[in-house]
Amino acid sequence: MNVIRSLNDVYYMDAQNLKDGGQEHHLMEYINGFRMHAAVPWHTVEDTFIPINIKEKHHWVLAILSFSERCIFLYDLYESSGHNSAVLAEIEKIAKIIPLCLQACDFYIKKGIDHQSHPRYKDKESSDMFDVLFQDDLPQQPSGSLDCGVFMVMYAECLSYGHKVIASEFDPNALRTRYAALLWDYGIRKQEANVISDVKAPARPARQSRITSVTEVVDV
Known part of the structure; x- marks a missing residue:
């Protein structure tokens, strides 16, 4: 998640530098399966599980990146006033940055996703944010x-x-x-x-x- 935060900071300062300055490199290594923690390329799986620490809340949530649904499904065990907004602020960093990196490493070509015909992609630009969906009716943390x-x-x-x-x-x-x-x-x-x-x-x-x-x- 630290990689995502760093990329997000660069993206907001200068989107072009995100690509020209090689800032995507570390995240793309994960996408291509070159890091030990993710030993397979993302284009060979249907979903990617991402544990996320919400530093502001000292809290962990699970994000599941679904390529077929073009959506991030969020599993959070705690609900309270103002909690979801803090979580969403972190998740949106992933939703914004990952599509840029997927495009840069030819993920969609390797995955066989046709943006012109796929029902979840055809009305979107390849750089558009992924949708984010909070899952309901989960076991809750006391x-x-x-x-x-x-x-x-x-x-x-x-x-x-x-x-x-x-x-x-x-x-x-x-x-x-x-x-x-x-x-x-x-x-x-x-x-x-x-x-x-x-x-x-x-x-x-x-x-x-x-x-x-x-x-x-x-x-x-």
């Missing part, structure tokens, strides 16, 4: 708690497995225990394999996941 990070990770896991995020309360303590166990197991296997880089580390085993009717937690 006021004053610090559970936003673990809820955001849970949203990402549910959605990546094709599960619907159900509007009932997750158990944040159970989730923390589960993710700690997964990280511990991965760290032990990494140590046993004598590797120090995630690129060289043993692949995580395939997982069978489901949503339980009681806890709504994905079991391992």
Whole structure:
């Protein structure tokens, strides 16, 4: 997100410098799959999951960039007066900057998206902002708690497995225990394999996941 903020600052000062000065370079590396955290090019997937920290609110949200819908779907676990405007201010930076970078790295050609015929693109310029849609009926973080990070990770896991995020309360303590166990197991296997880089580390085993009717937690 720091890359997005830097690009957004340059864009507002001088849009031409965004391209001429090479300011797009770092974000385009992610789009093309050259960064460890995003090991595949964006044109090979349907959606991109982006965890976003709202610094003003000390809060985490999940943004899902849908290329087929030309939309950013926003998953936020907290609702209060004035909260959405602060979140939207950050999300709009992504909605403005990413289309410029997609165009610059020939994403639409690689993805096979025809701006003249695609129903979500034909009435838009390639540099126009992506739409932003707040998702409703989500499990909500209790006021004053610090559970936003673990809820955001849970949203990402549910959605990546094709599960619907159900509007009932997750158990944040159970989730923390589960993710700690997964990280511990991965760290032990990494140590046993004598590797120090995630690129060289043993692949995580395939997982069978489901949503339980009681806890709504994905079991391992």
